[in-house]
Amino acid sequence: MGSIIVLDREGKEHKLNAQSGLTIMEIIRDAGLDIEAACGGCCACATCHVYLDKDSFSLLKSMQDDEESMLDQAFSVNNYSRLSCQIEYEEKLDGIKMTLAPE
Amino acid sequence: MNHNTDVIIIGAGPVGLFAVFELGLLNIKCHLIDNLDKIGGQCAELYPDKPIYDIPSRVKISGQELTDDLMTQIKPFEPIFHLGEQAENIKKNEDNTWTISTSSGEKISAKCIVIAAGAGSFVPRKLPIKDIEDYENKSIFYSVKNKNFFKNKKIIIAGGGDSALDWTNELSNISDVTLIHRRKEFRAVPESVSKMLELEKENKIKFILGQITSINGSNGLISEIVCNNGGVEEIVKTNYLLPFFGLKMELGPIANWNLKINNNLIEVDTEKFETSIKSIFAIGDINTYPGKLKLILSGFHEAALMAQKCFSYCYPDKKNVFRYTTSSKDLQKKLGV
Ligand SMILES: Cc1cc2nc3c(=O)[nH]c(=O)nc-3n(C[C@H](O)[C@H](O)[C@H](O)COP(=O)(O)OP(=O)(O)OC[C@H]3O[C@@H](n4cnc5c(N)ncnc54)[C@H](O)[C@@H]3O)c2cc1C
Ligand code: FES
Numbered sequence A: 001m002g003s004i005i006v007l008d009r010e011g012k013e014h015k016l017n018a019q020s021g022l023t024i025m026e027i028i029r030d031a032g033l034d035i036e037a038a039c040g041g042c043c044a045c046a047t048c049h050v051y052l053d054k055d056s057f058s059l060l061k062s063m064q065d066d067e068e069s070m071l072d073q074a075f076s077v078n079n080y081s082r083l084s085c086q087i088e089y090e091e092k093l094d095g096i097k098m099t100l101a102p103e
Numbered sequence B: 001m002n003h004n005t006d007v008i009i010i011g012a013g014p015v016g017l018f019a020v021f022e023l024g025l026l027n028i029k030c031h032l033i034d035n036l037d038k039i040g041g042q043c044a045e046l047y048p049d050k051p052i053y054d055i056p057s058r059v060k061i062s063g064q065e066l067t068d069d070l071m072t073q074i075k076p077f078e079p080i081f082h083l084g085e086q087a088e089n090i091k092k093n094e095d096n097t098w099t100i101s102t103s104s105g106e107k108i109s110a111k112c113i114v115i116a117a118g119a120g121s122f123v124p125r126k127l128p129i130k131d132i133e134d135y136e137n138k139s140i141f142y143s144v145k146n147k148n149f150f151k152n153k154k155i156i157i158a159g160g161g162d163s164a165l166d167w168t169n170e171l172s173n174i175s176d177v178t179l180i181h182r183r184k185e186f187r188a189v190p191e192s193v194s195k196m197l198e199l200e201k202e203n204k205i206k207f208i209l210g211q212i213t214s215i216n217g218s219n220g221l222i223s224e225i226v227c228n229n230g231g232v233e234e235i236v237k238t239n240y241l242l243p244f245f246g247l248k249m250e251l252g253p254i255a256n257w258n259l260k261i262n263n264n265l266i267e268v269d270t271e272k273f274e275t276s277i278k279s280i281f282a283i284g285d286i287n288t289y290p291g292k293l294k295l296i297l298s299g300f301h302e303a304a305l306m307a308q309k310c311f312s313y314c315y316p317d318k319k320n321v322f323r324y325t326t327s328s329k330d331l332q333k334k335l336g337v
Helices: A024-030 A065-071 B014-025 B041-045 B063-077 B162-171 B190-201 B252-256 B296-314 B329-335
Strands: A002-007 A013-018 A049-052 A081-083 A097-100 B002-004 B007-010 B030-034 B080-083 B087-092 B098-102 B107-110 B112-115 B121-124 B154-158 B176-181 B205-209 B211-218 B221-229 B232-237 B240-243 B247-250 B265-267 B280-282
Touching: A002 A024, A013 A024, A065 A081, B007 B014, B007 B098, B007 B107, B014 B030, B014 B041, B014 B063, B014 B112, B014 B296, B014 B329, B030 B107, B041 B063, B063 B329, B087 B252, B098 B112, B112 B296, B154 B162, B162 B176, B162 B190, B190 B205, B205 B221, B211 B240, B221 B240, B280 B296
Parallel strands: A002 A097, B002 B107, B007 B030, B007 B112, B030 B080, B112 B280, B154 B176, B154 B240, B176 B205
Antiparallel strands: A002 A013, A049 A081, A049 A097, B087 B098, B098 B107, B121 B247, B211 B221, B221 B232
16 A cells, blocks of 8 residues: 655645545545545536645646646646546555645 | 425425425425526536436436436426525424525425535635625626626636636627636637637737736725736736636535534434424435435435425325325326326
8 A cells, every 4th residue: 555645734744545546535535634525526626626746746647628627617726736536546656745725 | 475385495406306206296395496597406517418327227317317307207296496596594483384585585485394405505616815705796796697787897707617708708799808717728618719719819808818816906896806827927907807617515504594414414314304403304415314325316215205204294184195106096197197
């Protein structure tokens, strides 16, 4: 099992166990961190927005159209923004780092 | 206007719609209230074209098809819809009935209330800017009620979906419109996108690439907005802003109805799906109980059990005889088959 590192909105760092097959949103949500994920991972709410670290970002598969479109409904989007429910954890993502976007 | 009925259903999502059917079989009449201007809740608003695969016996059905079929199924019961209205206040009357008042001033009275409110009302997503409420309905508008209000005014429209582009195109005839969006791709229908790009080429509208980061103004009136594009700031003078960032769900006024609520979900028992207040029920995504699954399927089951208990409130002197639609002449008569 690997792990991911998540900075919450207070800047506190959390190291979360990560299992292949789960999405990053599910890992964050099930660890009890404050992520709304209102649509449960259907790419329909943009409330699972995270900012990846630059290096981590480059490890990810590129965004599909529907994720890019849904990001239009998020705020403070930057070049390293992703919807965490659209990223599936796999071994090569061990140790990736991200920050929860503001609510 | 005042209305009187047996049951008020708050929410016209799939579960609220199916509740009309289960109640209708028991001769119980319904009014439904929904904040959206359309029927179907999440299925119609969030994923009309996406297929659902776990509705029993429907191998594959889209959100919109499910909504349309439910409407056909409940047609014999002639439900009355109050769309584009939010259920705001609830009052208990002396005869133990309830009166709900809506955002547009309607008053509806009924013997029972069924809350099928999903994750709450669909409301516009607001920019995360401090004290934004101060500007709302003075300088910031989430919908256009009377477009002449914006005539000859300088307005900013923000967003990249259908509402943003439709209003950019429409208002460009009478106002000085600037569209702000974070990328030069738009998820609106292709015709509106090409129309907008054409207007931009002809200098009939202005397009700014970026995201709004702050608003300056006072007494609820905007004087300028600041947008940011990859670290480069641009200040735009304007008095009016129309942000179109889609809808989100918010529990809203129901939170103040003194129901037992846990994490924005209403606690119910699993026999009748009644809340902590007698004759108020909660079914579908809005309720919580041990083992709850937020599935349409579960909501349908909850509707059937809720209806049995509602019957005893609506017809206290009558005995409810359990019957199947396959064999009951009486039920078939109600269904008009
Ligand atoms: C993208 C996506 C895919 C999904 N896929 C599936 C699937 O495959 N299978 C499945 O079973 N489920 C699925 N779901 C979940 C399913 O859509 C919900 O379980 C279902 O919509 C719940 O129905 P509901 O009637 O309880 O509430 P909703 O559909 O949420 O409807 C509630 C309605 O109540 C209205 N409302 C709330 N409060 C008020 C108020 N105070 N006044 C007026 N109106 C109010 C809201 O505006 C809303 O229209 C999916 C959800 C999403 C977002
Ligand atoms: S959880 Fe809704 S878009 Fe990711």
